Amino acid sequence: MLTNRQIFQAHLATPSVVHDPIEIVRAKGIYLYDNEGNEYIDLVSGVSVSNVGHLHPRVVEAVKNQLNDYMHLMVYGKFVQSPQVRLAELLTKQLPESLNSVFFVNSGSEAIEGALKLAKRLTGRAEMIGFKNAYHGGTMGALSMLGNEELKNAFRPLLPAIRFLDFNNTEQLLQITDKTACVLIEPVQAEAGIIIPEKNYLKALRARCNKTGTILIFDEIQMGFGRTGKLFAFQCFDVVPDILCLAKAMGGGMPIGAFISSAEKMKSLTFNPELGHITTFGGHPVSCAAALASLQVLLDEKLIEQAETKGQRYVDELIQHHAVENIRRIGLMLGIQVIKSIDINKLMKSIRKHRLIVDQFLFDNNAFRIAPPLTITDSEIDKTIELVYSALDESIQ
């Protein structure tokens, strides 16, 4: 009889070769458990998903309650469904008036697709601007906006009329003109290795978009829902986008995404032609119930406020290790840059041996990410720092 691991390797299509897959049988809080009884600490949150930890009891309860009422009823937008309504109500309460209309989808990529379509529809323009080393998802539109040639080339032709700017280069903002439909940007670049915008960069971008009538889209799919120390990343920089894209941590572990704009702007997907964007499962009631509970947990348990001190706790200790060159951080999201002589693959193996789950970045080969659930305690942080220290020691020998 084949083991699950053998079936995984024979019959599951995966985007990369996984040499030593772990079989997880259970997850709780910051912990993952494998089929051999080993306990791991999750320091990536399923790539910025489990901000409230795995199986948070309030999220589980909300899912169970919703399962007593209904699952999918009808394609998105035809019936009033209370989980969608309650979630949109609480979400928009946290947002400025210009972001008062939520279009629910199933994933981050879909949120990006919807946002790009909305921007084209609003402006009637074709040109779109993205950023080098940006990642926005795997669908054709999102892939077209990917700021990396190597990962894109095999799939050409992609969407035309896209330009890429260097993040943090204010002079290049002049390339945004009255021909530009939209600028799509992660307010903090994630897969580039946690690149923080310089002071006033996003304000200058906002001003340029205002001047040229260009729609400004923020991709907060990885940085939203408390990761940065604010509920939304744009709140760190005092700049409001025209369209906000969310997903990942939104569902508290269930799949859901959204693009959010003003009711006025969103109307252009409803009329002339109608059905400007359609989804069957977008805003699935079970996912919405989980997302509502997850958002309530973030707000009630003061997890967002703690992200800053918890993140700094990692920096204070890890920066002292001589294998660490620098650390880029916002809230509880860290990019740990190691010195060039470290073999990062060896380091990753060593970290795994200490039963920590971390991850590398798509576009920075000399760094790894630490972004645990926001529920991690100070003593758990200290324990993981010790383990990372041991792994760093070993990788230097």
Ligand code: PLP
């Ligand atoms: N945007 C960013 C910044 C992301 O990190 C990701 C996924 O990693 C996406 C978009 C795409 O989201 P999804 O994988 O849910 O389609």
